Amino acid sequence: MMDTDLLGRSLTAQEKELLHIYQALKNLAEYDDLPPCAAHNVRKALACLWQVTNDLALQFEQLSDLGV
Amino acid sequence: MVYSAYWNPKNETMPRADLQALQLVKLRRLCEWAYARSPFHRRRFDAADFRPEQLRTLADLRRIPLMTREEWMASQLEHPLFGDLLATNPRNAIRYHLTSGTTGRTPIRVLDSIKDWEWIAEMWCYGFWAFGVRPKDVVYFAFGYGSFIGFWGAHYCCEKIGALVIPGGAQTTEGRIRQIVEMGVTTVCSTPTYALHLAQKAKEMGINLANSAVNKVILSGEPAGSIPAVKRQLEEAWGAKCGDTAGMTECGTIMIFECSHQPGGTHIIEDHYIEEVINPTTLDPVPYGELGERVITSFGRGFIPLIRYRSRDMVVKVPYTTCDCGRTGDIYDGGIRGRWDDMKVIRGTNVYPRAVEAILREYQAIDEFQIYIWRRADLQDEITIRVEIVPGQETQWPELQQKLAADLASAHEGLRFNIERMERGVLPRFELKARRLVDARPVPEYSREEMQR
Numbered sequence: 148m149m150d151t152d153l154l155g156r157s158l159t160a161q162e163k164e165l166l167h168i169y170q171a172l173k174n175l176a177e178y179d180d181l182p183p184c185a186a187h188n189v190r191k192a193l194a195c196l197w198q199v200t201n202d203l204a205l206q207f208e209q210l211s212d213l214g215v
Numbered sequence: 216m217v218y219s220a221y222w223n224p225k226n227e228t229m230p231r232a233d234l235q236a237l238q239l240v241k242l243r244r245l246c247e248w249a250y251a252r253s254p255f256h257r258r259r260f261d262a263a264d265f266r267p268e269q270l271r272t273l274a275d276l277r278r279i280p281l282m283t284r285e286e287w288m289a290s291q292l293e294h295p296l297f298g299d300l301l302a303t304n305p306r307n308a309i310r311y312h313l314t315s316g317t318t319g320r321t322p323i324r325v326l327d328s329i330k331d332w333e334w335i336a337e338m339w340c341y342g343f344w345a346f347g348v349r350p351k352d353v354v355y356f357a358f359g360y361g362s363f364i365g366f367w368g369a370h371y372c373c374e375k376i377g378a379l380v381i382p383g384g385a386q387t388t389e390g391r392i393r394q395i396v397e398m399g400v401t402t403v404c405s406t407p408t409y410a411l412h413l414a415q416k417a418k419e420m421g422i423n424l425a426n427s428a429v430n431k432v433i434l435s436g437e438p439a440g441s442i443p444a445v446k447r448q449l450e451e452a453w454g455a456k457c458g459d460t461a462g463m464t465e466c467g468t469i470m471i472f473e474c475s476h477q478p479g480g481t482h483i484i485e486d487h488y489i490e491e492v493i494n495p496t497t498l499d500p501v502p503y504g505e506l507g508e509r510v511i512t513s514f515g516r517g518f519i520p521l522i523r524y525r526s527r528d529m530v531v532k533v534p535y536t537t538c539d540c541g542r543t544g545d546i547y548d549g550g551i552r553g554r555w556d557d558m559k560v561i562r563g564t565n566v567y568p569r570a571v572e573a574i575l576r577e578y579q580a581i582d583e584f585q586i587y588i589w590r591r592a593d594l595q596d597e598i599t600i601r602v603e604i605v606p607g608q609e610t611q612w613p614e615l616q617q618k619l620a621a622d623l624a625s626a627h628e629g630l631r632f633n634i635e636r637m638e639r640g641v642l643p644r645f646e647l648k649a650r651r652l653v654d655a656r657p658v659p660e661y662s663r664e665e666m667q668r
Binding site: 153154182191192193195197198200201203204207208209210211212 | 233240244302327329332512518
């Protein structure tokens with residue numbers, strides 16, 4: 148897990164928590180045996196967490212390999 | 216609950232040096248992604264001898280070749296349906312939209328992933344929040360909800376904000392007005408043209424919209440949203456503040472918005488875009504305060520990387536300090552001022568439709584208009600302004616005709632404008648992008664040999 152944002156500044160406690168959830172959703176999206184209700188809602192949630200973490204300059208990456 | 220004035224306080228008020236550092240990080244990653252995944256961009260980067268690792272400062276941006284709509288259209292024709300721009304498998308898409316066809320015959324077709332589509336709504340959130348939309352608002356979309364991307368992203372933005380959203384598709388103008396009043400709508404989203412039409416129609420129905428609950432009208436789709444005379448008319452008719460936004464199908468959403476301080480222009484969302492202004496002929500950057508062409512790089516869409524895309528929009532960039540709202544994103548003074556390819560040459564004088572509209576909108580007696588360009592006896596180009604007069608104001612016509620012709624001539628190096636009065640209801644009305652310019656001059660015919668030369 149990163150300790151700094153894209154500009155190299157230390158993360159706040161809230162930012163760390165947001166990044167943690169974002170990473171957890173990415174991990175979940177890797178599974179190919181989740182039930183449809185989980186697989187699709189995880190992807191939807193991941194797309195939303197991507198916005199938050201990208202808006203706050205915590206990450207900038209593409210998620211299409213996860214189907215997001 | 217006390218809300219921040221900014222959707223994203225961290226980035227929207229970021230010192231410009233940090234903002235530019237962030238843009239550089241994102242630009243490098245975007246170019247790496249495009250080079251690795253999009254054959255279109257890889258081919259163009261190779262041809263220009265450009266590699267993403269050459270991006271060491273933001274000034275290195277100019278090493279990247281400019282991208283045009285013509286190249287995009289050619290790619291679509293060569294590799295139907297989407298060209299070879301796509302950076303990921305089309306199976307990952309959840310949305311398909313296409314341009315409204317203002318320029319060129321081939322529409323631009325776009326696909327979005329779940330993440331890209333969510334980002335599209337996110338950009339509208341920056342704009343709507345800045346203009347004061349909050350969860351308590353009731354937002355009405357006077358929009359057809361078709362293949363044109365239009366206000367689609369704004370609809371989802373308002374759901375995200377937590378406002379009550381009323382989709383006003385597939386309804387008559389009268390039906391929309393009744394719903395706006397009945398539902399206590401506080402925010403109306405529309406093109407400037409259609410917002411004027413709604414106000415006029417409401418008046419005919421005996422409804423004064425200034426007495427309704429509407430306190431914000433958010434405009435998009437046409438440059439007129441930043442024309443002071445249009446804004447003044449709308450604000451008076453609706454008894455509400457009018458805010459301009461502008462976007463494009465090529466990036467899927469808005470890139471500029473007017474904040475509630477209404478600085479006479481639109482802030483650029485600079486943590487998600489790099490917006491350059493260049494001289495369209497020399498391609499050199501132009502300084503603050505000078506008219507130039509807007510060139511966009513978007514960090515949002517992963518599906519279709521948009522890098523140094525020539526928009527053909529005419530803009531004048533001014534520093535963020537022009538506005539006192541606290542945002543550090545620079546401003547396009549007067550929003551989008553028209554399109555370079557909209558310019559018409561009439562007997563040697565340049566005529567821009569938006570400039571003509573700005574003058575026409577100063578006349579409150581003009582209800583609808585059309586700019587009609589034609590050729591007299593196959594020799595001389597003529598420009599005629601066809602106008603419809605607001606009912607009850609017909610007596611103003613003789614004076615209006617003379618004064619309007621003089622005002623237009625004065626703004627166009629003495630060029631003679633013909634002013635023609637039309638019967639009410641003859642000129643077309645528009646719900647989406649208005650097309651009030653008709654160029655009826657004959658298209659030159661060339662022989663096959665000339666065309667092959």
